[in-house]
Amino acid sequence: MPSPGASSVGIIVNPHAGKDIRRLTSASGQTSDAVKIGIMRRIAAGAVEMGAERVLFSTDTHRLAQRAVEGLDGHFEFLESPLTGAGFDTIAAAQSMCKEQVGAVVVLGGDGTCRDVATGWPDVSLIAISTGTNNVFPSTVDGTTAGVAAALVATGAVAVDAVAHQAKRVSLRIDDPARDAVVHEHALVEAALIGTAFVGARAVTDPATIRWVVACIANPASTGLASIAGRVHPVDRNAPDGVLIELGPGGRNVRVPLAPGTFATLHVASVETLRPSETIELTGGGVVAYDGERTTPVSADTTITVSIEQSGPRLIDVDQTLALAAHDQLFDEPSPRKETHGD
Amino acid sequence: MELSTEVQMDLHRRMVRIRLFEEAAGKLAEAAKLPGFLHLYVGQEAVASGVCAALTDADQITSTHRGHGHLVAKGGQFNEMMAELMAKSTGYNKGKGGSMHISNLEVGMLGANGIVGAGAPIAVGAGFADKYRGEGNVAVAFFGDGSTNIGAFHEAANMACALKLPVVFACENNEYGEFTAREKTMAITDIIDRAAGYGMPGVIVDGMDVVAVHEAATEAVARARRGDGPSLIEAKTYRYYNHHGVQNLGLKYRTDDEVAEWRERDPIFTFEEHLIANGTASRADIDAIWAELRADIATAIEFAEASPVPTADQLLVDVYTEMAPTAAEVPA
Numbered sequence: 001m002p003s004p005g006a007s008s009v010g011i012i013v014n015p016h017a018g019k020d021i022r023r024l025t026s027a028s029g030q031t032s033d034a035v036k037i038g039i040m041r042r043i044a045a046g047a048v049e050m051g052a053e054r055v056l057f058s059t060d061t062h063r064l065a066q067r068a069v070e071g072l073d074g075h076f077e078f079l080e081s082p083l084t085g086a087g088f089d090t091i092a093a094a095q096s097m098c099k100e101q102v103g104a105v106v107v108l109g110g111d112g113t114c115r116d117v118a119t120g121w122p123d124v125s126l127i128a129i130s131t132g133t134n135n136v137f138p139s140t141v142d143g144t145t146a147g148v149a150a151a152l153v154a155t156g157a158v159a160v161d162a163v164a165h166q167a168k169r170v171s172l173r174i175d176d177p178a179r180d181a182v183v184h185e186h187a188l189v190e191a192a193l194i195g196t197a198f199v200g201a202r203a204v205t206d207p208a209t210i211r212w213v214v215a216c217i218a219n220p221a222s223t224g225l226a227s228i229a230g231r232v233h234p235v236d237r238n239a240p241d242g243v244l245i246e247l248g249p250g251g252r253n254v255r256v257p258l259a260p261g262t263f264a265t266l267h268v269a270s271v272e273t274l275r276p277s278e279t280i281e282l283t284g285g286g287v288v289a290y291d292g293e294r295t296t297p298v299s300a301d302t303t304i305t306v307s308i309e310q311s312g313p314r315l316i317d318v319d320q321t322l323a324l325a326a327h328d329q330l331f332d333e334p335s336p337r338k339e340t341h342g343d
Numbered sequence: 344m345e346l347s348t349e350v351q352m353d354l355h356r357r358m359v360r361i362r363l364f365e366e367a368a369g370k371l372a373e374a375a376k377l378p379g380f381l382h383l384y385v386g387q388e389a390v391a392s393g394v395c396a397a398l399t400d401a402d403q404i405t406s407t408h409r410g411h412g413h414l415v416a417k418g419g420q421f422n423e424m425m426a427e428l429m430a431k432s433t434g435y436n437k438g439k440g441g442s443m444h445i446s447n448l449e450v451g452m453l454g455a456n457g458i459v460g461a462g463a464p465i466a467v468g469a470g471f472a473d474k475y476r477g478e479g480n481v482a483v484a485f486f487g488d489g490s491t492n493i494g495a496f497h498e499a500a501n502m503a504c505a506l507k508l509p510v511v512f513a514c515e516n517n518e519y520g521e522f523t524a525r526e527k528t529m530a531i532t533d534i535i536d537r538a539a540g541y542g543m544p545g546v547i548v549d550g551m552d553v554v555a556v557h558e559a560a561t562e563a564v565a566r567a568r569r570g571d572g573p574s575l576i577e578a579k580t581y582r583y584y585n586h587h588g589v590q591n592l593g594l595k596y597r598t599d600d601e602v603a604e605w606r607e608r609d610p611i612f613t614f615e616e617h618l619i620a621n622g623t624a625s626r627a628d629i630d631a632i633w634a635e636l637r638a639d640i641a642t643a644i645e646f647a648e649a650s651p652v653p654t655a656d657q658l659l660v661d662v663y664t665e666m667a668p669t670a671a672e673v674p675a
Contacts, residue, residue: 016547019535021555023544024562024574030545032536062532085579179620196345197621200554209345297620 008054009047009150010102011040012093012117014109015062016085017132021201027261031131033062036108039129039143040068043106046147048074050330051155056102058093061085087116094120103154104316106146111137111189111224111291118169118188118313125153125160125314133203133260134224134292136189136217137167141318149321157330160314163321165238167312168216174288178299187290188312190215190226193304194294195286202293207256207264211284214274214306216242223257224292231256233271237315242274242308244282279307346554350396351623354553357392358611359636361385361412364421367640368411368428368442369589376648377428379441384412386583389610390515391416393556394483394576397564403451403469404483405462408443409582410455413485418450421643431650437661438653459520460493462486463512467499470508470567481567483511489520491534500541500573509567511560512543512575515550521586522596538575550578551608581605 018031040057047055056077057065069076079096083089090113097105098121105124107117110132117124127146128138152158170191174183185191193211194204204210204225217237218229229235231254233243248269258264274280285300298304325331346354365385372381384391387409395404395416406413414424419435427434427445434440435447446454453469456462466484473480490496491514503510514534518525531537535545546563548555556578563574583606585594618624 015532019533019545019547021546021548021559021562023546024559024566030535030539032539033531033533034536063526197351197623198346198554198617200552201548201558202555205558206345297617299620 007052007155008056008100008102009043009052009147009154010056010058010097010100010105011043011065012058012090012097012105012107012113013040013060013064014090014113014116014131015060015064017109017113020133020203021205022133022203022259025203025205025262026133026259028133028259033064036131037064037068039108039131040064041072042143043147043150044069044072044074044076046144047151047154048072048147050148050151050157052151056097056100058090058096059083060089087112090116091120094118094124097121098124103156104150104160106143106150107138109138110135112293114138114313115186115188115291119186121313122311123166123313125164125316127316127318134222134226136219136222136224136226137291145318145322148325149316149318152321152325152330153316157328158321158324160316162324164314164316166310167237167315168240168242169309169312170214170216170242171307171309172288173305174296174298174302175305176298176302178301183296185288185290185296186309187216189217189291190229191291191306192225192289193282193284193286193298194289195284196294197286197297199287199294199297202295203259204289204292204294205259207258207266209286210247210266211286212244212246212282214242214244216308218243223260225258225289227258228254228256228266228268232268233273240276240308240310244272244274244280244306246270274306274308276308276310279305281305346557348623350557351618354392354396354557355611355614355618355624355629356632356636357396357416358388358553358614359632360421361388361391361415362611363633363636363640364411364415364424367644368425369584371428371644372588377442378430379443380408380587381428381442382409382587383582383584383589384409386605386610387515387517387550387580388412389553389556389614390513390550390578390580391485393553393578394485394511394513394560396557397560398451398481398483400451401478402481402483402564403453403466404485405453405466405469406455406485407462407487407490408455408457408459409487410445411442414445414447414450414452414455417452419447419452421639422646423447425643425647426650429647429650430652431647432653432657433646433650437657439661460486460490460495463490463496463499464502466510467503467508470503470510470573471506473509474506479568481509481511481564483513483564485513485515487520488514488516488518488525488534489523489528491537492528500537500543500575503573504541504543507570507572509570510573511563511567512573513560514575514577515580516577517580517582519582519586519597522594524596534577535575543573543575545575545577547577547579550580551605551610551613553610553614
């Protein structure tokens with residue numbers, strides 16, 4: 001018997017994605033609200049087309065959800081929660097979707113947004129659409145197709161286990177005795193120690209400040225911090241390992257697209273593979289960045305214990321989902337009943 | 344961007360100077376010691392400070408009706424500012440500008456402005472002059488969210504981009520135009536969604552975080568200075584007091600809880616926590632800065648109160664520019 005939320009599709013949007021300082025420091029484009037609204041509208045239309053009984057939207061400070069469904073036919077619900085205008089809104093939205101037992105969630109944002117969703121609902125089944133700056137975890141897929149795929153999974157027409165792959169995470173335990181704090185954090189692509197004193201504008205724009213990067217996805221075809229690891233020691237998103245890159249003199253000098261359209265030379269001092277069962281201890285002060293965003297300031301005598309875990313969200317393969325649906329003729333209209341005689 | 348101790352303490356000092364000046368001005372206004380309207384900048388200190396710390400003395404800014412913070416951040420002195428607010432002849436504008444028309448060209452502050460949106464075209468003019476003369480300076484227009492609905496802003500943004508002028512548009516989005524919430528006057532939420540329409544990049548920063556503002560401003564100013572044209576920075580910020588004055592008209596257009604939530608993210612106090620945690624300054628260092636600047640404010644109030652008002656014969660002085668006589672006016 002399907003669970004109460006089995007035919008529900010969730011849509012979570014980060015209204016702030018694609019608007020930070022990297023519009024000035026790199027060739028990153030801006031993702032306007034109008035672009036996000038258009039994608040959300042197409043997701044909703046695709047989900048309704050494929051039989052999602054409920055389409056649940058996160059609410060946001062920009063009222064993107066309400067604006068996206070104006071004039072659309074379908075049953076749309078808005079999950080109200082107190083809004084802060086920060087990443088907490090995305091976390092709270094994911095928690096609400098978990099409570100509602102939503103079958104598949106479509107996320108609009110970059111790596112940081114997907115990380116927030118996974119914080120609120122660690123093993124969520126999701127489709128991630130790039131609307132951020134560095135998009136290693138999400139991909140560029142049209143909203144229409146994403147909505148169709150989400151509904152196929154949510155309705156059970158395509159089995160989630162057949163098309164979803166559990167993602168890895170970088171798990172961190174940060175022990176900062178000077179601040180009397182122990183913090184547990186995670187990242188879906190990479191965590192890094194940045195040698196600055198402030199969180200500031202969050203994005204990592206100065207290559208000279210990067211101390212180390214631990215990545216569980218190290219794709220040479222990506223941009224951002226993960227591309228450092230990707231260009232030195234690629235790690236596939238479906239492989240169990242991770243990689244630690246320490247920056248400093250004495251090793252390879254590697255050209256890296258630290259942000260879209262912006263290249264820098266990084267000095268790679270050492271490279272180390274992280275096996276799934278391994279933990280490593282790193283030390284140092286600065287600000288720890290998760291999935292590209294400076295977040296946690298740490299003192300100089302901080303110990304950061306890092307490991308790679310196979311406990312991330314379940315990432316739905318849109319192409320595979322639609323291929324299976326086509327194979328099973330799920331896009332065919334029901335044939336008109338034939339007149340039968342006799343028997 | 345790694346900020347030196349000197350820059351960190353400079354950012355802090357600019358913010359504290361604004362806070363103390365504005366709090367003192369508010370008290371004087373309540374005591375009916377300042378003539379005219381007073382629009383206080385308290386809460387928004389990180390924006391003026393973060394931007395102006397990225398400028399040289401030769402760079403110029405234009406301001407708004409809420410303009411004291413911009414002048415303080417650009418290097419305005421308390422004595423001359425307080426005297427101007429009290430309409431005394433020792434003020435920056437000899438007591439004839441007051442709160443809403445205060446200016447000081449020596450520090451590159453082209454003027455507060457009583458007309459919403461009117462500062463942006465003036466900054467574009469300054470940027471045009473800089474480019475024409477090849478001086479390598481930058482002009483910054485400070486303006487609020489509401490002014491981006493005014494025609495002058497659109498013309499200024501369009502012209503600055505069309506001519507690729509060294510201008511930075513610094514929007515202080517404090518969510519209210521006078522007593523009206525932004526969503527009642529605009530169909531969009533982020534002002535930067537308009538930037539692409541003119542052909543310039545737009546970025547959002549946390550306007551309660553002076554480092555975030557300073558990082559973005561530094562990039563935008565560098566971009567303008569190297570000839571790459573204008574940028575739009577939108578700082579999400581908040582004014583603690585009402586549209587004008589402290590208590591204003593007592594209109595309830597926003598909740599006390601909302602004000603309290605923003606105050607929890609106070610730009611000065613949160614920055615001080617970071618300075619202490621990073622070992623940049625001690626609590627005693629910070630207390631000493633507040634004490635020193637409080638003494639400066641007290642001196643400025645004494646200076647202003649002791650200064651004379653302009654005399655009647657000064658009524659038309661400095662009102663019109665002295666023009667050279669035309670050929671027809673020159674006696675044969």
